[in-house]
């Protein structure tokens with residue numbers, strides 16, 4: 001026996017039961033009118049099918065309706081396999097590999113991966129930090145912008161800014177540039193005022209001292225990496241996993257989809273073993289996020305096969 005022997009990876013009925021248990025802990029809820037009061041079980045007609053008993057509604061539904069798994073021809077148990085693979089691979093898993101393992105077309109695998117990224121995307125609206133906690137802020141550059149000449153420096157690359165709360169959460173943003181007037185508003189919006197901020201010496205962070213309890217920086221140019229608790233090692237550790245994944249696994253990523261990959265790496269970081277979240281719980285977390293989101297084919301059009 002192994003984790004892959006679990007019935008919901010093979011048996012469609014077990015997969016439905018599993019997803020229902022995750023998304024409907026209080027029992028079935030009609031996605032059309034929100035009623036959890038009463039419904040008819042039509043499982044004899046079609047697996048997982050139910051009908052709302054509310055007079056004004058009376059619509060049919062399954063647990064897939066209103067989730068990223070809606071209107072997909074892929075059986076739910078294959079979705080469970082895909083979610084598990086994406087949640088348990090620290091640097092991600094390519095659409096090519098999903099295509100081979102799941103025995104679906106490359107195009108289907110690509111689209112499944114993007115829908116799962118959508119499920120992993122968190123609202124992330126509550127401010128990070130607070131109570132004198134430390135949040136590290138740093139930026140990195142990745143890939144290559146379309147139609148921009150490769151030269152020295154970073155002008156031809158995509159810029160990413162990440163905020164990492166030492167207590168746990170990471171939040172990443174694909175930004176158009178790394179100037180103060182781009183970065184500071186995002187930092188202010190996402191970090192509580194009563195927070196200590198740690199950055200490197202980059203000038204775009206100079207004004208943070210006016211907006212937060214404290215701002216300290218380490219001077220990387222003069223080889224200062226840490227001064228007591230002031231360092232950016234945590235956020236750099238995050239970037240190292242992100243970059244190894246983007247280079248080693250995904251290889252190509254268009255500007256349009258970069259934010260989805262960032263959501264994937266943020267999700268795994270925020271649900272990591274060090275915080276007591278193991279593979280199976282991480283997959284459950286991703287499945288919980290599947291609800292209330294849709295991703296249409298026109299939004300996420302597959303990249304040509306490489």
Ligand SMILES: [Zn+2]
Pocket residue numbers: 030031032033034035052053054057058059
């Ligand atoms: Zn209803």
